[in-house]
Amino acid sequence: MGNALRLLYGKCFQPSTTGDSDSVGPPYTTTAPAVSALAHDLFNFEITSQVPEALSQHVVSSREAQVTWYGKLLQSWKEAKPPPKTPEEVARLIVETLSRHQKADVEGLLEFYGLPHPSILAEISTGVPTRLPEFVFQGGTLPEFVFQGGTRLPEGVEFEMHTLPVDGNTVPDGDGLNVYVNTDDPRESPNIPRAVLMAVVRRSKARAKKNYARADELRQKIIESGYQVIDLQNEEILARKYRIRLRGIDAPEMSMPFGKEAKEELVKLVHGKCLRVLVYGEDQYGRCVADIYCNGIFVQEVMLKKGLAWHYVACDQRVEFATWQKEARTKKTGLWVQSNPEKPWEWRKKNKREAEISTGVPTRLPEFVFQGGTLPEFVFQGGTRLPEGVEFEMHTLPVDGNTVPDGDGLNVYVNTDDPRESPNIPRAVLMAVVRRSKARAKKNYARADELRQKIIESGYQVIDLQNEEILARKYRIRLRGIDAPEMSMPFGKEAKEELVKLVHGKCLRVLVYGEDHYGRCVADIYCNSIFVQEVMLKKGLAWHYVACDQRVEFATWQKEARTKKTGLWVQSNPEKPWEWRKKNKQEGR
Incomplete structure (x- = not known):
């Protein structure tokens, strides 16, 4: 959340003179206002690297030291499973994270957020039950309720x-x-x-x-x-x-x-x-x-x-x-x-009420469908049934040839607008996309780049396509039924170059039959009605991988290339890639 909103909340919730920490009114709230306030400041720190201005009045160390604390606290908060929810849990996290720092600083930080001090934590650790604080009035014509001892909510508040x-x-x-x-x-x-x-x-x-x-x-x-x-x-x-x-x-x-x-x-x-x-x-x-x-x-x-x-x-x-x-x-x-x-x-x-009171909650969340666009649609001959053994079908965004690793592997991206993808996007990725959009709108490009990297690390990518940014999921593909020469083998580079030539800039139809032990999708690939494996076999740039695929047509296409001495078959006794990998395990997949 940006500085503008932070300023707004500062105006809307002025701290009370009584030290009631929950009157600060941060945009984060959990079951305890003190927890909310720290969560808000850590979130703000993650975006801006700024610590609260008023903190210096409660601690003795410099602003640089405070930045270090918040970095440590942010990391500890992220690693905590589950994250702290009560003032006691947050206070304990602060004390443990900053245990090597000055006592005055730790106590000042706890005081700043209205959190229990170490002495209170020690009491809690003994297992002695704490008493719910009582309501007290703070005076004035229109009093606000606060609690003796700080941050607990009134009895009955959910x-x-x-x-x-x-x-x-x-x-x-x-x-x-x-x-x-x-x-x-x-x-x-x-x-x-x-x-x-x-x-x-x-x-x-x-x-x-x-x-x-x-x-x-x-x-x-x-x-x-x-x-x-x-x-x-x-x-x-x-x-x-x-x-x-x-x-x-x-x-x-x-x-x-x-x-x-x-x-x-x-x-x-x-x-x-x-x-x-x-x-x-x-x-x-x-x-x-x-x-x-x-x-x-x-x-x-x-x-x-x-x-x-x-x-x-x-x-x-x-x-x-x-x-x-x-x-x-x-x-x-x-x-x-x-x-x-x-x-x-x-x-x-x-x-009996003049008008029925609406619940305001829809009975069913709206569904979203793929909106199409300029990308081509694929259909099956004879209707919509998938070939036997196919687990699912996907259509890719245009392939970047620079990401092709070799002659029988691909890295592809699928638009998350696809109805198969949209329900499965991790919430963390969606939140990163929303926050990146905010960061870019505020021209905070460093933060936007950081969030983009988080998206990539989660197996997704924000791709610019025809001046439109698209969230896409990455898939690693292993071409089913063929085995191309490794890059260090004869015709390994030629196989990769041919595959790049076939797929670069193209939208592919991918029929996935399963997953190999490297986590790649084992699939048949079609590009503008061209069956990619057929081309690779006919050009003598891949072997029929008989151990994993017994399709007769694959054997026929390989025999045709071998007869014509095309590609790798110009060699009198070409080495099989699977045998080469056994001898050269360092280049194995």
């Missing part, structure tokens, strides 16, 4: 999230919200549906080609899947949508007196703000039932004190909620100006 700025136009009523959470959040990123990631990648391609109609179509598919591409300070962010039901209150319905006023007040509170959301569960409509905080303001408290919501006693018995409602009723504020206001839940029984 998870916490921090939202992107809320669009007030999406607020449906006085006790509901639609919010978006950045998918860079470590709680979100592992759970993005593959179909959504693929749509994001394809939309990026469509926009690069100025195919805006296609880009809009893909954006709509993303939205239907419960996500959205949001433009925030000239940076596009993939965010997940959550529908929120404010816990413990029930505002008048829109057709009731004070229904519109309740909605307007909620919009006024949240519009353009980043919210802290503590989720306690899910209601029957799939909404997250949650407490909402906005810049230190507890939203439900405001709604109750202004007489714009009822205390929903059937679902929440918090004493303070009853107190705030009583206060508004005494002052005849909001709906309490009425002598006998109708309760929203009773009104709904009589009116």
Whole structure:
């Protein structure tokens, strides 16, 4: 995530003077804000190599030393299996990773993130159960809840999230919200549906080609899947949508007196703000039932004190909620100006909702199909059945002849838009593609190159084809049924040159029969209707590999070349490649 978003979060979540670490509001959130904050800073460090500016106020060592710490912590975090999730686990990781550094620096770093100190860790290691911290008020007219001892969530909270700025136009009523959470959040990123990631990648391609109609179509598919591409300070962010039901209150319905006023007040509170959301569960409509905080303001408290919501006693018995409602009723504020206001839940029984509440979750994620393009399509003679023994078929992108290793091997790439490929792309590769796109948009080409290398190491490649970048999967191919001379043998170079001549720049049809013990796909190769193995045998640039393939036509083509003394058959007694490899194991495959 870029500096622009980091700045935005800095504005949306100002640190409290009480030292409440979870008020910082990083875009990452796990079950503990301190963990979220460190995860955010490590992610930012991986992109920018920058450490938090305020850290120097808590430690004694130089900025250069701090950069070294974060490099070590980033590596330790990546290697941790599973990654740390609780403040105690993160504190232990820091202490163990930085054990050779100054004690003052380690303690300062723990303090900076509101993490337990080594003394607390020692207590935990003894096996003595810790007591859940209690709620305390921090004073002020509209207090925010924090916890004695730091970072634990209130009892009953399932998870916490921090939202992107809320669009007030999406607020449906006085006790509901639609919010978006950045998918860079470590709680979100592992759970993005593959179909959504693929749509994001394809939309990026469509926009690069100025195919805006296609880009809009893909954006709509993303939205239907419960996500959205949001433009925030000239940076596009993939965010997940959550529908929120404010816990413990029930505002008048829109057709009731004070229904519109309740909605307007909620919009006024949240519009353009980043919210802290503590989720306690899910209601029957799939909404997250949650407490909402906005810049230190507890939203439900405001709604109750202004007489714009009822205390929903059937679902929440918090004493303070009853107190705030009583206060508004005494002052005849909001709906309490009425002598006998109708309760929203009773009104709904009589009116059965004016509109059905949508769950907002599609029953089936949209499917994506190969979009074709300029690459040729192949069909079988007589229909669509594959030949006997073929496990699968694939069509390659144009082959780079420079990657051909010898006369019976190929390196090929297959477009991941292929419906056989798209469901199997590793999530790490998809995330690297998305992040690389962001890095290139910000002209951070060093980071983009680093991410491209990670993609390559995962067996994929970003290929530029006709001014369009394509994510492709790499396959190593062994031509089935033939064995060409090794490169150090007579006619080894000629065999490779012929194969390069046949495939360079061409899109191939590959029928895969299995895999050899080197992990290569054993396959028949067709190029513009030419059967590649047939050419290699007829030109005397390969042997029929009888031990692995007994096809009669292969024996016939080899006999024809031998009779004509073509290629390697000009030799009176050419050595068989498999026998040569036994004697020269250093060049074996």
